[in-house]
Amino acid sequence: MWGSNRPPLVELTSLERTRLRRVALRYAGHGWDVTPGAFLARDRFVCGRVGCPTTGCHPAIEDWERSASADPARVAAWWRVRPYGVLLATGRAFDAIEVPAYLGQRVLDATRPYARAETAAEGRGPVAVTPGGRWIFLVSPGEPLRPELDQCLYVIRHGFGSWIPAPPTRLAEGVVRWAVAPEETRWRLPDPYSVQEILVDALRAVAPAAPVTLLAGHLPAPRRGY
Known part of the structure; x- marks a missing residue:
C-alpha cells in the first residue's frame, strides 16, 4: 500500500493481537x-522459547501454572507484543469436560432452553468447539468424572494443572x-454432575446395547492434543 511504511502482514498481526x-x-x-499460548505462524506454533520442541498449541510460558492470572495489567502486558493464543487455566474458576462432536451435539441439544429434560437448565453453560471436532463444556470445578465416564478414553476432564484453548484462538485446522458463548448464560457455570448425567444418556443413546464403560471399543478413537 502506497504511503505505508508497515507491511500488510504486520498490520494484520497487530489487529489480531489487539483483538486477542x-x-x-x-x-480475566x-x-x-488466562495464560498466553503459542501462536500459529505459517505451519508451526511459535511460543518464543528457544529450542521449544512442541509443535502443537501449547502455553507460551514455561511456568504457566504458576503465572496464569486474571490480573488485567498482567494479561494486557502478555499481548503487548505478540498475537498469542488465549488459553484458560482449568481447575480454578471452572473445570472442562471435552468430548467428540457426535456426543457434544447430543449434550447441547439436551440443555437447550426448549428441552424438557429435568437436568436441562442445570446442565446449560458455556460450550467451546475446536476446529478439529472437540466440544468443551465448561462446568463448576471440583467434581471428578463418574466412574463410567472416567474409563472412556474419548471423554476428558480438564481440572487443575490443565488448560483449554479459548475462542478466538487459532489452531492448525481453524479458529476455536x-x-x-459465556454471555448467553450470563457467565453462569452449570452443575458438573448434571452435565455428566446428560453425557451418560448420550453415550447410551449412541450404543444402547453396550455398557457405557465398554463403548470405547465401539466408537471412533479420541482426538488428543490441539
Missing part, C-alpha cells in the same frame, strides 16, 4: 485465569469458536 488481548481481558474480567 481484548478477549483475554474480558475473560470475569475471574477466569463458542457454540454457547
Whole structure:
C-alpha cells in the first residue's frame, strides 16, 4: 500500500493481537485465569522459547501454572507484543469436560432452553468447539468424572494443572469458536454432575446395547492434543 511504511502482514498481526488481548481481558474480567499460548505462524506454533520442541498449541510460558492470572495489567502486558493464543487455566474458576462432536451435539441439544429434560437448565453453560471436532463444556470445578465416564478414553476432564484453548484462538485446522458463548448464560457455570448425567444418556443413546464403560471399543478413537 502506497504511503505505508508497515507491511500488510504486520498490520494484520497487530489487529489480531489487539483483538486477542481484548478477549483475554474480558475473560480475566470475569475471574477466569488466562495464560498466553503459542501462536500459529505459517505451519508451526511459535511460543518464543528457544529450542521449544512442541509443535502443537501449547502455553507460551514455561511456568504457566504458576503465572496464569486474571490480573488485567498482567494479561494486557502478555499481548503487548505478540498475537498469542488465549488459553484458560482449568481447575480454578471452572473445570472442562471435552468430548467428540457426535456426543457434544447430543449434550447441547439436551440443555437447550426448549428441552424438557429435568437436568436441562442445570446442565446449560458455556460450550467451546475446536476446529478439529472437540466440544468443551465448561462446568463448576471440583467434581471428578463418574466412574463410567472416567474409563472412556474419548471423554476428558480438564481440572487443575490443565488448560483449554479459548475462542478466538487459532489452531492448525481453524479458529476455536463458542457454540454457547459465556454471555448467553450470563457467565453462569452449570452443575458438573448434571452435565455428566446428560453425557451418560448420550453415550447410551449412541450404543444402547453396550455398557457405557465398554463403548470405547465401539466408537471412533479420541482426538488428543490441539
